[in-house]
Amino acid sequence: MKIFVDIDECMGLPCLNGGSCINEFGNYTCNCTSAIGFAGRNCDRDQFVIYKEFLPWANARQKCVDRGGDLASIGTAAELGILSDLFATSTDNMWIWIGLNDRATENEFVWSDGTTSVFPQWHDDEPGGGRGENCAFIMSQVKDLYDVTCSKGLYYVCEFK
Numbered sequence: 472m473k474i475f476v477d478i479d480e481c482m483g484l485p486c487l488n489g490g491s492c493i494n495e496f497g498n499y500t501c502n503c504t505s506a507i508g509f510a511g512r513n514c515d516r517d518q519f520v521i522y523k524e525f526l527p528w529a530n531a532r533q534k535c536v537d538r539g540g541d542l543a544s545i546g547t548a549a550e551l552g553i554l555s556d557l558f559a560t561s562t563d564n565m566w567i568w569i570g571l572n573d574r575a576t577e578n579e580f581v582w583s584d585g586t587t588s589v590f591p592q593w594h595d596d597e598p599g600g601g602r603g604e605n606c607a608f609i610m611s612q613v614k615d616l617y618d619v620t621c622s623k624g625l626y627y628v629c630e631f632k
């Protein structure tokens with residue numbers, strides 16, 4: 472007969488920034504919902520990171536994927552709030568790629584990471600670029616969305632889970 476003894480890994484407080492710890496047999500999980508703006512195994516990593524290099528949408532997305540994330544999806548008011556706080560750290564009105572695009576089917580906008588809800592607002596008369604504009608960016612000061620041609624070089628924001 473073997474006896475298994477579970478150690479409560481949560482006793483070591485592995486979840487940072489206010490994340491809640493769930494003890495499991497020989498393991499633990501951090502729920503980062505209460506760690507606003509943080510992600511990762513231990514809620515130790517920024518959920519959103521803005522990269523200030525000018526890249527076309529597809530290249531920007533690949534950079535996010537290579538880093539273990541994707542272009543940001545903004546599916547809730549909470550996520551828009553976290554991004555708004557990030558934007559407020561700069562006085563520039565930045566044009567920033569997000570994951571929203573209608574590259575597959577005209578006017579069917581989807582998030583590159585599979586998120587299904589769209590929280591932020593399109594700017595007046597957007598999206599309006601038809602087949603010539605299939606990628607969306609967010610303008611940091613107004614926090615509205617615009618569609619533009621995907622080959623444009625813009626800043627981008629990655630999201631990490």
Ligand SMILES: [Ca+2]
Pocket residue numbers: 543544545546550586630
């Ligand atoms: Ca998201």
Ligand SMILES: [Ca+2]
Pocket residue numbers: 573577578600601602603604605606618
């Ligand atoms: Ca389009």
Ligand SMILES: [Ca+2]
Pocket residue numbers: 597598599600604617618619
């Ligand atoms: Ca447009």
